[in-house]
Amino acid sequence: xxxxxxxxxxxxxxxxxxxxxxxxxxxxxxxxxxxxxxxxxxxxxxxxxxxxxxxxxxxxxxxxxxxxxxxxxxxxxxxxxxxxxxxxxxxxxxxxxxxxxxxxxxxxxxxxx
Amino acid sequence: xxxxxxxxxxxxxxxxxxxxxxxxxxxxxxxxxxxxxxxxxxxxxxxxxxxxxxxxxxxxxxxxxxxxxxxxxxxxxxxxxxxxxxxxxxxxxxxxxxxxxxxxxxxxxxxxxxx
Numbered sequence: 001x002x003x004x005x006x007x008x009x010x011x012x013x014x015x016x017x018x019x020x021x022x023x024x025x026x027x028x029x030x031x032x033x034x035x036x037x038x039x040x041x042x043x044x045x046x047x048x049x050x051x052x053x054x055x056x057x058x059x060x061x062x063x064x065x066x067x068x069x070x071x072x073x074x075x076x077x078x079x080x081x082x083x084x085x086x087x088x089x090x091x092x093x094x095x096x097x098x099x100x101x102x103x104x105x106x107x108x109x110x111x112x113x
Numbered sequence: 114x115x116x117x118x119x120x121x122x123x124x125x126x127x128x129x130x131x132x133x134x135x136x137x138x139x140x141x142x143x144x145x146x147x148x149x150x151x152x153x154x155x156x157x158x159x160x161x162x163x164x165x166x167x168x169x170x171x172x173x174x175x176x177x178x179x180x181x182x183x184x185x186x187x188x189x190x191x192x193x194x195x196x197x198x199x200x201x202x203x204x205x206x207x208x209x210x211x212x213x214x215x216x217x218x219x220x221x222x223x224x225x226x227x228x
Contacts, residue, residue: 099144
């Protein structure tokens with residue numbers, strides 16, 4: 001069964017620091033790797049995604065780095081802010097299409113002022 | 114543009130009962146997926162509906178069933194509730210897989226507690 005392994009489980013970062021969350025996948029039917037952000041009481045929302053025809057994608061303070069040979073991808077949050085405090089999930093598609101996702105277990109990020 | 118709405122937001126059931134959860138998809142989205150999110154875990158895929166038919170299923174028993182209606186809204190039904198069914202149930206709508214658009218839009222979820 002396909003799995004996505006995410007680490008760390010929790011992360012505490014000071015305001016202005018860099019938050020790094022890692023994900024490893026075993027197999028995936030499609031090359032598409034999104035990160036979702038979830039605030040308490042809300043559903044997950046797409047934060048940023050990459051298709052591995054590139055090794056890196058940047059959107060504002062958020063960057064995905066992808067290593068296809070190692071089957072790993074990571075999320076970097078530069079200049080972390082208290083408003084970034086949330087749970088982050090990496091995901092990968094399994095058989096049947098880009099809109100069927102298997103999620104990692106999540107990383108709870110706390111950014112302290 | 115309305116997002117994904119789910120009802121009810123919270124409910125409490127006892128073991129052995131049945132529950133129905135409802136979801137209205139985002140305007141323009143014709144595909145609905147249901148996920149179960151246990152406390153402290155990532156969402157787990159239950160099944161997906163497209164054109165009113167099941168279009169893929171995760172590792173969930175048959176007592177988890179669903180429906181999609183012509184207006185693309187959907188229901189998740191769970192029979193013979195077990196304690197382990199206590200979780201947040203998330204509905205996500207999207208365009209079809211072959212549309213090239215990959216974003217899942219999630220609702221806020223229905224939190225089910227089974228006593």
